[in-house]
Amino acid sequence: MKILVTGVKGQLGFDVVKELTSRGHEVAGVDIEEMDITDKSSVKAAFSKFRPQAVVHCAAWTAVDAAEERENRQKVRAVNATGTENIAKLCAEYGAKMVYISTDYVFGGDGVEPWTCESTPSPINYYGQTKYEGELAVRENLKEFFIIRTAWVFGLNGKNFVKTMLNAAKTREEVRVVGDQIGTPTYTPDLARLIADMIVTQKYGVYHVTNEGGYISWYDFTREIYALAGIKTRVVKVTTEEYGLSKAKRPFNSRLDRSGIVANGFEPLPDWRDALKRYLKSLGG
Numbered sequence: 047m048k049i050l051v052t053g054v055k056g057q058l059g060f061d062v063v064k065e066l067t068s069r070g071h072e073v074a075g076v077d078i079e080e081m082d083i084t085d086k087s088s089v090k091a092a093f094s095k096f097r098p099q100a101v102v103h104c105a106a107w108t109a110v111d112a113a114e115e116r117e118n119r120q121k122v123r124a125v126n127a128t129g130t131e132n133i134a135k136l137c138a139e140y141g142a143k144m145v146y147i148s149t150d151y152v153f154g155g156d157g158v159e160p161w162t163c164e165s166t167p168s169p170i171n172y173y174g175q176t177k178y179e180g181e182l183a184v185r186e187n188l189k190e191f192f193i194i195r196t197a198w199v200f201g202l203n204g205k206n207f208v209k210t211m212l213n214a215a216k217t218r219e220e221v222r223v224v225g226d227q228i229g230t231p232t233y234t235p236d237l238a239r240l241i242a243d244m245i246v247t248q249k250y251g252v253y254h255v256t257n258e259g260g261y262i263s264w265y266d267f268t269r270e271i272y273a274l275a276g277i278k279t280r281v282v283k284v285t286t287e288e289y290g291l292s293k294a295k296r297p298f299n300s301r302l303d304r305s306g307i308v309a310n311g312f313e314p315l316p317d318w319r320d321a322l323k324r325y326l327k328s329l330g331g
């Protein structure tokens with residue numbers, strides 16, 4: 047299949063290109079230099095050059111705190127909402143399937159029950175709002191789509207929580223990490239494998255995808271990162287309130303109900319601890 051992948055320089059796009067290529071697809075991985083998703087004519091040109099049968103749309107404005115700044119808002123919406131709409135419209139024109147990567151931040155983050163695919167979105171912050179507008183654009187323009195909501199993403203190619211904590215340990219004897227925000231990490235090669243499984247099917251719809259292994263806090267995650275990496279830095283559990291306000295509001299409840307994966311005959315992702323072990327190994331740890 048001819049597959050266009052956006053955000054190839056980011057965490058997920060990089061691994062999606064790798065996975066799809068290894069399965070024998072004809073893949074074009076693009077980033078802003080080859081195709082600026084906010085520019086309709088640039089998206090049009092890329093489609094007419096490559097003529098994709100499917101698109102995996104991983105590109106996004108992912109700087110969640112910066113997204114709150116007044117001067118960035120227009121740009122954030124242009125990338126996450128209008129950019130996604132531009133791609134969805136071209137997918138409709140070319141009869142291409144679309145995979146859109148969305149986020150747990152489309153939900154309000156309250157309560158303790160896992161969010162199901164049927165839960166009503168109520169975005170927690172501006173980034174979440176614009177990602178939700180992206181979802182709506184996909185639904186409005188296409189029938190053959192997969193919307194994959196994921197969370198706590200970590201991969202080789204880019205910034206993420208694991209790298210931040212490993213770096214922090216180089217200079218600190220103690221780190222404070224929140225223990226009251228609960229979710230599950232997602233390793234990009236594992237998510238890429240499921241995307242590659244899905245894209246050759248017609249099992250369209252909304253999916254919630256993270257690694258398996260239960261729901262944990264950022265504190266739990268940090269403890270495991272340091273234990274596996276043999277790091278002695280002390281991890282102190284704090285509440286979100288004690289940690290102090292970040293610019294963007296963060297969800298206490300990022301639990302995603304992943305039951306749709308197995309219900310549709312797909313293989314779930316491995317346990318996040320197993321994923322973390324493989325990740326640390328790939329970082330050379």
Ligand SMILES: NC(=O)c1ccc[n+]([C@@H]2O[C@H](COP(=O)([O-])OP(=O)(O)OC[C@H]3O[C@@H](n4cnc5c(N)ncnc54)[C@H](OP(=O)(O)O)[C@@H]3O)[C@@H](O)[C@H]2O)c1
Pocket residue numbers: 052053054055056057058059077078079081082083084103104105106107108125129147148149150177196197198199200203204205
């Ligand atoms: N990271 C997470 O924890 C997380 C959680 C839930 C969902 N997600 C979603 O998962 C997807 C993949 O996330 P990720 O962590 O792999 O993201 P990432 O590493 O930040 O990569 C996003 C890529 O999109 C590119 N991009 C930005 N503006 C663009 C434009 N106008 N045209 C073309 N490309 C543009 C970025 O380029 P520049 O670097 O040059 O800006 C970057 O290479 C995103 O849709 C994100 O919303 C992520």
